[in-house]
């Protein structure tokens with residue numbers, strides 16, 4: 001049996017705002033094997049980021065179980081087994097590409113091994129820019145630095161919240177392909193929150209489609225398209241049928 005990468009059982013999360021209680025997640029079950037790439041799609045406010053934040057140890061579930069590689073998210077965060085990348089790459093402007101990546105090691109007090117940093121810089125395709133400052137980089141390059149910074153600590157699990165949301169379509173698609181290559185080389189369990197149905201289908205082993213009020217997983221759809229995938233797969237009728245199926249759930253024709 002394949003070991004579990006992400007495991008959510010009867011997950012519930014409520015927030016109290018003034019006198020009212022918001023049920024952000026109710027009865028969420030989701031299990032994916034280690035090394036999978038899973039995307040969460042769903043309408044705004046359905047609880048995608050809340051799931052990511054619970055898995056990242058940034059928020060606690062009100063009840064239920066959340067495990068990453070069999071570990072409680074709090075412990076996984078303390079043990080640096082999780083990395084999180086957000087839409088805003090949040091780079092330090094006065095540090096170089098290399099300096100920003102090394103920061104992740106400095107924060108956790110790990111020794112900086114030059115070859116490991118070199119490897120991760122090469123992995124994200126920034127070898128010629130390692131001395132550049134963030135102001136000298138494009139949006140896509142900044143996001144590559146953020147991904148490299150997430151990978152340098154060698155996490156088991158990478159959590160990404162709309163990492164390409166602020167990029168133009170072409171750059172986004174390029175980084176989609178890059179992410180698939182990086183993911184296949186590093187074999188990290190990856191959870192991606194995205195608003196883009198085609199991005200989810202292109203990248204994922206599994207797409208979890210959520211619905212709102214309260215946030216629930218409506219369907220878990222395995223994407224059985226061969227890997228490695230290129231943008232050409234997006235013209236495949238099977239690809240289109242996955243998109244149609246997900247749209248039908250999200251737009252209520254299902």
Ligand SMILES: Nc1ncnc2c1ncn2[C@@H]1O[C@H](COP(=O)(O)OP(=O)(O)OP(=O)(O)O)[C@@H](O)[C@H]1O
Pocket residue numbers: 015016017022023024042043044045046047048049050051215
């Ligand atoms: N800290 C908080 N305090 C109160 N309510 C919150 C908090 N965080 C999230 N919520 C509520 O929980 C629900 C789910 O929010 P969440 O950000 O997880 O949704 P989402 O699916 O990621 O949305 P989007 O796609 O717009 O980013 C929303 O109703 C939101 O208002």
